Amino acid sequence: MSTAEPTRRRGFGRRGAAPDGPRATFRQLLPFILEHRPVLVWVAVLSILGALAGLAQPLLVGRVITVVEAGETLGWIVWALVALVVVNGIITGYQHYLLQRTGEGIVLSSRKRLVARILNLPIVEFDTRRTGDLVSRVGSDTTMLRAVLTQGLVEAVGGTVTFVGALIAMLIIDPVLLGLTVLVIAVAITVVTVLSGRVREASHAAQTKVGDVAAAVERGIGAVRTIRAAGATEREIAAIDEESTGAWRMGVQVARISALIVPVAGIALQVSFLVVLGVGGYRVASGAIEVADLVTFILFLFMMVMPLGLFFGAITSVNQALGALGRIQEILELPNESDADREIAPEAVLVGPANAGVQPEAPALVFDDVRFAYRGGDDAGDDGAERPAGVLRGVSFEVPRGKRVALVGPSGAGKSTILQLVERFYDPESGQIRLGGLDIKRLDRGELRAQIGYVEQDAPVLAGTIAENLRLASPDATDEECRAVLGAVNLGAVVDRDPAGIDAQVGEDGIMLSGGERQRLAIARALLAAPPILLLDESTSSLDGVNERLMREAIDAVAEDRTLLVIAHRLSTVVDSDAIIVLENGAVAGVGTHAELLGTTPLYRELAEHQLLAGPVA
């Protein structure tokens, strides 16, 4: 079985991080916010100015009452009030814009970090994680971080100024009334603090569910043809609906907890208003304070409770963001593929793409008693129990320089695994793989891969144009060079059939090309990069006579002047090879030419006779 798209095939069962999975702390959120420090300082200054402008208003209103009571004219006070309202409006609008922009900046930087990490994860992560869930972390979870700024945090800073300013003013006006107000507000703060922790948990669970939905949709879209053909569309829709309902349920859970938090500020305001009005009225009647003082106090009360609402909103959105950040951090904390590489040989730097090794006489590729099992698969087990044998069980062979070597064997024998080990998508458990005499573990991965062309069995074409596909490994190739390699693999006609030529779109997964054309395009890509070694996982689909010839010519074109290791499913490929390695159940069952193996290796004879190698027996 090929492992070209392991995620799609094996990833169905795995759920995203459990609702009780890793959760982020506020400290982990800070770097994202502090990246925008200069703007945020500016926003905070604006907030403080806005708060001061706001605080001046009740004072002016109190003054208006006093002036009117004294029967004097208002004059400048009215204009000052108007000016304050206008300035406040301008400040609020500009601040809103800056916050939104910074919020988008946080989303952008978290997306960039996440994408850079995901595309550098060890391949084994893609075997076990669901693509849709990863996509949803980039698309949806990052968006949640925006709310931290836009829904309150910085406004809450300005709010704090208002809060403290109002508090001081109220203390000066009447400490008794303030004492009562603070009591009510203290109760409100306690309630909100208790509830906010639950928002974070529920939000993390809700985002995980959104990831599950994305994964389910990705499965449905990825296999849409199979699902349609199997008449399973309705069942698939029902399965996705179930995931969506799960996400809805968790969203409602968040809404339920937030619904408890939102009215707390309002209730605190109303209760303190009533208390202040009652007790304040009594104190006015007893002559302890003036009417103007009571009115000013009540205005300050409103001013104080409003930022409290903002602050409670900020607590909710920060906790929601922390729920999502937990899912982002979970990926950011995974190692990069190359993080474990600590033993890169100094001489490895000398190995350029044109020179496949520092030992000119060494074979191009050597497998030396290589053992390997997929981690997390059926073969895993670190509980001390006896482990099954693994996918490769002591594989040894050599591929001489400039030769064409074929790898054959029954399905599941481990052929694709061998190619993936050469690319270092996985590392062997024991044994050594040498490229030009050097242990590939001691080579820089970039250098290693620059020397190897790898043509996968399935869907080796990316959405985009033919030219983009060709330039994947050789971004500087000219149009002429592209056309030349397309001609070499007999794809000239494909280019001619579309007026856009090499800029013609190939569709999602290259769907606008036939299976044979897709693989030949992938071969052309490898040809353009001109690596000294080429690994080719031949398509299993049987080809008609013309396509068979076209494919053989394409392989001949790449085999010229380079070392070729090909997983062969066609007798024509095998017969043309310098040597054939027969793999059976993770071990080498025989090595030789076609004629030799027919005599020495019963499995090979069987493969050939029963046409397990697709195509006519020669």
Ligand SMILES: Nc1ncnc2c1ncn2[C@@H]1O[C@H](COP(=O)(O)OP(=O)(O)OP(=O)(O)O)[C@@H](O)[C@H]1O
């Ligand atoms: N990513 C993976 N995770 C876990 N197990 C895997 C993975 N890829 C392959 N396997 C298992 O390893 C074994 C060898 O697979 P491999 O793809 O190397 O076989 P193959 O000889 O190339 O088969 P085919 O000719 O059908 O492509 C199989 O049992 C397969 O199920």
